[in-house]
Amino acid sequence: MALNRRQFLIGAGGLAAAATTMGLGACAPGSQGGGSQGGGGGQGGATELALAWWGNPTRNKNTQAMIDAYMKANPDVKISGQPGEFNSYWDKLATQTAGGQAPDIIQMDMNYISEYGTRGALLDLSGVDTTKFVEGTVDSGKINDKLVGINAGINSAIIFANPKIFEKAKMDMPDDKTWTWDQMLEIAAEVASKSGVPFGMASMVGSDPMFGTFVRQQGKELFTPDGLGFDVAEAQAWYELNLKGVKAKALGTPEQISEESAKPLDQSAIVVGTAAMQYYNSNQLEAVSNAAGGDLMEMLRGPSLAGKATERKTWYKASMLWSASAKSKNPEAATAWINWFANTPEAANIDLAERGIPPNSEILAEVTPKLSPAQKVVAKYIEDIKTEVGTTPIAPPPGGGTIAAVLFRHGTDVLFGRTSAAEGAQKFVDELKSNLQV
Amino acid sequence: MSAISELSHIHVEKPKTAEERQQRRKEAGRDNKAGYLFLLPWLIGLVLITLGPMLASLYLSFTNYSLIQAPEWTGLDNYARMLDDPRLHKSLVVTFIYVIVGVPLQLIVALAIALLLNEGMKGLAFYRSIFYLPSMLGSSVAIAVLWRQMFEVDGLVNQVLRLFGIPATTSWIADPQWALWTIILLHVWTFGSPMVIFLAGLRQIPGMYYEAASVDGASRWAQFRKITLPLLSPIIFFNLVLQIINAFQTFTQAFVVSNGTGGPADETLFYTLYLYQRGFVQFQMGYAAAMAWLLVVIIAVFTAINFFLSKYWVFYGD
Numbered sequence: 001m002a003l004n005r006r007q008f009l010i011g012a013g014g015l016a017a018a019a020t021t022m023g024l025g026a027c028a029p030g031s032q033g034g035g036s037q038g039g040g041g042g043q044g045g046a047t048e049l050a051l052a053w054w055g056n057p058t059r060n061k062n063t064q065a066m067i068d069a070y071m072k073a074n075p076d077v078k079i080s081g082q083p084g085e086f087n088s089y090w091d092k093l094a095t096q097t098a099g100g101q102a103p104d105i106i107q108m109d110m111n112y113i114s115e116y117g118t119r120g121a122l123l124d125l126s127g128v129d130t131t132k133f134v135e136g137t138v139d140s141g142k143i144n145d146k147l148v149g150i151n152a153g154i155n156s157a158i159i160f161a162n163p164k165i166f167e168k169a170k171m172d173m174p175d176d177k178t179w180t181w182d183q184m185l186e187i188a189a190e191v192a193s194k195s196g197v198p199f200g201m202a203s204m205v206g207s208d209p210m211f212g213t214f215v216r217q218q219g220k221e222l223f224t225p226d227g228l229g230f231d232v233a234e235a236q237a238w239y240e241l242n243l244k245g246v247k248a249k250a251l252g253t254p255e256q257i258s259e260e261s262a263k264p265l266d267q268s269a270i271v272v273g274t275a276a277m278q279y280y281n282s283n284q285l286e287a288v289s290n291a292a293g294g295d296l297m298e299m300l301r302g303p304s305l306a307g308k309a310t311e312r313k314t315w316y317k318a319s320m321l322w323s324a325s326a327k328s329k330n331p332e333a334a335t336a337w338i339n340w341f342a343n344t345p346e347a348a349n350i351d352l353a354e355r356g357i358p359p360n361s362e363i364l365a366e367v368t369p370k371l372s373p374a375q376k377v378v379a380k381y382i383e384d385i386k387t388e389v390g391t392t393p394i395a396p397p398p399g400g401g402t403i404a405a406v407l408f409r410h411g412t413d414v415l416f417g418r419t420s421a422a423e424g425a426q427k428f429v430d431e432l433k434s435n436l437q438v
Numbered sequence: 439m440s441a442i443s444e445l446s447h448i449h450v451e452k453p454k455t456a457e458e459r460q461q462r463r464k465e466a467g468r469d470n471k472a473g474y475l476f477l478l479p480w481l482i483g484l485v486l487i488t489l490g491p492m493l494a495s496l497y498l499s500f501t502n503y504s505l506i507q508a509p510e511w512t513g514l515d516n517y518a519r520m521l522d523d524p525r526l527h528k529s530l531v532v533t534f535i536y537v538i539v540g541v542p543l544q545l546i547v548a549l550a551i552a553l554l555l556n557e558g559m560k561g562l563a564f565y566r567s568i569f570y571l572p573s574m575l576g577s578s579v580a581i582a583v584l585w586r587q588m589f590e591v592d593g594l595v596n597q598v599l600r601l602f603g604i605p606a607t608t609s610w611i612a613d614p615q616w617a618l619w620t621i622i623l624l625h626v627w628t629f630g631s632p633m634v635i636f637l638a639g640l641r642q643i644p645g646m647y648y649e650a651a652s653v654d655g656a657s658r659w660a661q662f663r664k665i666t667l668p669l670l671s672p673i674i675f676f677n678l679v680l681q682i683i684n685a686f687q688t689f690t691q692a693f694v695v696s697n698g699t700g701g702p703a704d705e706t707l708f709y710t711l712y713l714y715q716r717g718f719v720q721f722q723m724g725y726a727a728a729m730a731w732l733l734v735v736i737i738a739v740f741t742a743i744n745f746f747l748s749k750y751w752v753f754y755g756d
Binding site: 094095097119120255262398399401409412413416418 | 504505506507524525586590591608609611612613614696697698699701702703704718719720721723
């Protein structure tokens with residue numbers, strides 16, 4: 001033996017300690033330059049663009065088809081697609097942006113747009129024509145009065161109800177134009193006990209859009225340009241409402257609620273038949289109904305405090321937006337593609353309503369006959385609530401995208417009885433406030 | 439007596455003339471050059487992949503860095519903020535419980551199985567592979583997903599319990615009381631690599647010690663305590679150091695089982711998971727870098743304590 005055992009062990013221990021520090025490398029910035037990679041625009045003739053999106057198989061197919069159609073019509077433009085999955089998409093985008101390698105065209109989410117927009121990472125898109133957009137659909141893409149995101153499809157927070165479970169309970173669909181929060185919980189408790197499913201209503205406590213309407217119905221906002229737009233009182237009322245729902249067996253047990261939060265769409269409660277109602281976004285009707293076996297879910301408006309649908313302060317949400325990198329070497333070409341997506345039938349005829357209902361009213365009229373039955377239902381719903389929508393809320397400021405996670409975490413603490421609603425609300429507000437100070 | 443100490447006894451002739459001295463230096467220099475040349479691939483990796491990013495992260499830990507904008511120097515701000523960050527403290531508690539409970543449990547299981555396999559049974563290679571398998575799979579995403587489904591309300595675990603008439607309705611992964619323990623169990627289950635090392639260590643203990651002890655009438659338990667444990671103590675020490683370092687850095691299992699949230703109610707908020715959330719979800723890479731350095735310090739302290747305590751229980755027979 002060249003080394004005795006003690007020396008070997010000390011050496012190995014040291015090596016192992018060194019190995020632990022490897023993880024630190026993950027926190028290093030990339031080279032800021034970015035250099036010539038992915039460039040080539042200008043010299044070779046062809047304008048090169050990278051286009052990144054997250055999605056599902058249908059969206060991947062549609063987006064690639066749109067890219068191909070665009071390249072055929074514009075032979076001097078070469079677009080490379082970067083499809084991704086939602087969670088890893090954001091890790092990748094952050095890393096690419098840090099390295100100065102952000103894709104030229106970026107599919108953007110409302111929860112992230114101000115993280116990038118306020119830090120100057122996004123291109124001014126005032127060159128995109130939004131004159132035909134439905135009222136209230138342009139503003140969501142404005143950060144500090146600069147248009148950095150183009151609404152790619154209209155969405156609205158919604159409650160899906162499973163008609164089969166209501167049938168089993170021998171109950172009628174609730175009247176969603178007059179129901180209050182308390183009535184919703186009563187109906188949920190009744191349908192759950194009569195049909196024997198655990199959830200009368202699933203995914204309520206951590207739903208920031210539901211909490212958002214709840215807060216807005218009390219004259220507040222989730223966020224204002226100065227920061228948080230509500231107080232501990234509203235948060236406490238929300239937690240107490242949920243606590244009441246759990247006690248009435250309307251919302252499932254705390255464990256079931258906690259377990260449900262980690263499930264993907266195809267295993268969610270309404271899909272597997274363990275929930276009578278569940279919070280979702282309107283553009284998910286087709287995906288949820290298909291996953292549940294094909295029968296269309298019923299779409300219900302969220303409740304209000306006043307019992308009037310017109311006073312429930314809902315809004316048109318951008319299901320996603322198109323942004324462009326401020327560092328793009330071909331800003332005009334990137335803007336042109338987004339303009340093409342938003343305003344031409346060629347693009348709309350491929351994507352239809354997969355990304356939500358097209359905000360451009362002329363385009364919507366063009367594609368409506370081609371929509372699937374589910375998409376037609378959604379389009380009609382979006383049209384129906386036109387008179388009910390309130391003002392469009394501002395995008396969550398940097399750090400504000402964490403609201404759903406923080407709301408849910410302190411909510412579970414309250415529901416498990418580990419803390420009071422008042423204390424949980426205070427902690428929720430404190431943590432969110434500190435997250436906003438970035 | 440080891441080879442190293444033997445070497446020092448070899449008589450080396452002192453060089454007599456100046457030419458001889460120069461000649462020797464030349465030879466030594468040539469040997470060193472060759473040595474560094476052979477080391478080069480590792481050195482390049484160390485500098486570029488480990489040392490460089492480490493220094494960069496040390497710098498970033500003193501900045502406010504959002505990943506999107508250039509870092510901005512803020513001095514010790516990040517470290518000061520750690521003092522009153524309740525989630526950071528929570529994540530430390532979670533991680534410490536995991537390390538302090540999980541590592542010894544895993545080593546006990548590993549040693550027990552190694553002792554069993556050392557009995558010279560038939561098909562040893564087969565069993566060894568079977569027991570080693572979880573180690574290779576344990577930190578994978580697939581197993582973590584499987585784990586989540588096993589410990590759900592209607593998961594495999596509860597179904598088996600129900601077969602025995604136990605009305606199991608707890609969701610082990612969703613109940614704050616139990617969630618961390620399911621991940622500790624996953625850690626214990628991946629006992630394969632320390633087991634293989636134990637097995638190798640057991641093989642090195644000369645059989646004659648046991649024969650002599652048997653002749654003297656020592657029981658199996660006495661043999662284990664007086665022969666196996668002392669002679670195996672350097673290996674136990676090695677495993678302990680290595681596993682503690684690894685356990686502090688647990689990420690995948692926690693990330694997958696809780697879907698990246700650390701839930702329920704932060705009961706599985708591992709330190710590295712929180713670091714990830716700060717860096718990539720909240721765009722606070724400076725703070726995340728500071729957290730990474732705190733982890734380095736914690737691991738270094740634990741390792742130092744381990745080495746200090748080893749004087750009192752590790753027995754080097756050679």
